[in-house]
Amino acid sequence: MTVAVAGASGQLGRLVVEELLRAGTTPVVAIVRDPRKVADLAERGVDVRQADYGDAAALDLALAGVDRLLLVSGNEFGARVAQHTTVIRAAERAGVQLLAYTSIPGATENPLILAQEHRGTEAVLAESAVPYTLLRNSWYWENYLGGLAHAVESGVLHGAAGEGRVAGASRADYAAAAAHVLTTDGHAGRVYELGGDERLTYAELAQAISTAAGKPVRYENLAEADYAAVLEQAGLPAGYAKVLADADTGIAAGVLDVDSGDLQKLLGRPATPAVEVFRAALA
Template sequence: MTIAVTGAGGQLGRLVVEALLAREAGPIVAIVRDPAKVADLAARGVEVRRASYDDPAALDAALTGVNRVLLISGNEFGERVRQHTNLIRAAERAGAELLVYTSIPRAQDNPMILAQEHTGTEAVLAESSVPHTILRNSWYWENWLPGLAATIESGALYGAAGEGRVAGASRADYAEAAAVVLTTDGHAGQVYELGGEALTYAELAQAISTVSGKPVSYREVSEDDHAAALEAHGLHAPHARALADSDTGIANGYLHVTSGDLQKLLGHPATAAIEVFRAALAAA
């Protein structure tokens, strides 16, 4: 059985390939735009194929002989449904036995900006002839790492999430879950709502305070003010707005996952936020 991973040079894709190697999954194909970024994986026996979501012919070549494929959602906002559809159609033409897609919790009714293209992609999959599994990944605890030093220095974690809970896990947890689905049977037609421990932003701030040894508290701001602050820190306006809108989604419970699906797939508890923060500070 040959398994292909799209976006294999990215943070999640690389971890999925590592998880597949650890499971001795058999032939693995890493689909990337730039093969140089995964030269180390090629040296370990992973077959590297060049393709992008914008090139149907290259996708056809990349999926030749592939049995199962992981479609990791792209990052070109506004283009993702079209790009994902290109991959789905290529999987159909290749006769893939399973396509696994990384989506977002409650995609069927999630009003968040970041959910819109996932909802569109799931609609394409619903009408596709390829058997598929949907992994609705909640937030990665690593999402808070780029601003961790500034949060500790200022003593404040800013957000617009109110008392809402976000069920997060480590990126490696989601990668391991994907590897399990790709290497075991019985997952076609399944939708897994994935998330670990559910924390409020105040509890996230307390976790950061605990691992840093410095007082950190949660400071609530409006969605508009949060978007403006993110833009002032260098994010493009649409991205800043989408992230601030995500906080509102958290406030309204759209990332509070209680299914237990992630833990069932992993066979163990998901990684706690405090452990991700502790490891990041130790590495720094």
């Protein structure tokens, strides 16, 4: 059985490859746009194949002989459904026996801007010929690292999540869960709603940052538009700031408060606490 990771040079994809290598139970294929970014993986025995999500011919070559595939969602917003569809069609032609896709919690009803392309991709999978598994990942604690230094320095974590809770986990937790799905049986047709053990409000997130940094940090709740403005002032493009502020409004409504226990079952252990991720980043 050969397992492939599409998007293997990205942060999540690389961690999945590392998990697969650690398990050592199957040949591993890394599908990337730029093989130079994963030259170290090639040196360790990974079969590195070059393909872009939009290049059907290259994907046909990259998926030759692949039994199970992880499709890590792309990062070209606005083009993702078309690109993912190209990968799914190539997987059909290659006879892939299982395609696992990294989605978002409750994708079919999730109101977030970020959920739209995941919902579109899930619809394509639903009518495809490839057996599939949905890995609906909640937030990564690493999503908060971009503003971590400022929060510690200023003593304030800004957001627009109100009293909403986010069931986060580390990126490595989601990678380990994906690797488990790729290397064990019984996952076809399953939808896994994945979230961590901690379901934190932003006030509790601020406390976790405070604990990790050894400095007081408090949470200041803003209106969505005001939070988007703060993010723009911090240097984020307006469109991306809007997406992040919209995500916080979704958190306030509970859309990332996952309590299914699916992640813990796949991991066979608790998920990583937020404070550990923050402590490691600050170190």
